[in-house]
Amino acid sequence: MTAPGSEGRRGTARRRTRARRDGRTGPRDHALPPGPRPTVPERLAVVDRLLDGSVPAAGGVWSRATAWILRIALEQSVDELWSRTEPDLMRCPMRAQLLALRVLADPATAARVAALWTALSHATHHHDYELAPGVTELRRWRDDTARIAQDLAAAEP
Template sequence: MTPLELLGHAQHLLDESSGATVGNSARLAAMMGRQALEQYVRARCAELNVDYDGRSMRTRLLILRSLDDVDNADRLASLWSQLSACCHQHAYELSPTVTEVRALCEGVIDSIAPRVTLSTPSPKTPA
């Protein structure tokens, strides 16, 4: 699943929370948004021929900052940090709201969409 597809599922989850996701849709969508961002960062590091295996996400984001677009890397680092905070539940904190997570997921879309192509497989033609 591509990062944009993951973000689409996160947006759908925020729009249509019902059944087992009621009350948890924002946190689940935040996890999907963070996963999409992490997939994009791994793919971008691979495009830049960077050995990222065994590196933390913070390190990968720093690599992007030094080898790629600084502003976009900073924006991704901020979004990753905020989404990570939404994913972790603490008894002394309120859960993230749907509106907050929607804004973060839209920020990820805005940051990666111009750089990602949503590849769709071409239909097979008979030989």
């Protein structure tokens, strides 16, 4: 039994079902502006600018913003692979896509993608008791994202 006011998992599922009935299918429907989205290299160039400190308007959120952009670039690399090989997988949750990636990519690459996505997902969520990711960690994640994007782009169906 859940405490009053906390609906737990069932409440979340009910809200999703209600949203689908109302014609709203999720946050992705309205998150992308019209027009072409930035490419992975363009996203990595923005990350480089954030890491160099050449975006002073980013203020204190630059490190989490950098992690978010890296996660989006990683997810976009996986999406581009699926668009070439299995377009239906693009509609699946990312965790399911990471499991399916083991079949198409070599196991080492699939494991690297999953580990990086998990680290970036953790870094993008703010917790008062944790420090934001540091520059060294962000640079390593940036390099890993670039390598993985190249590996996935070269993957044969």
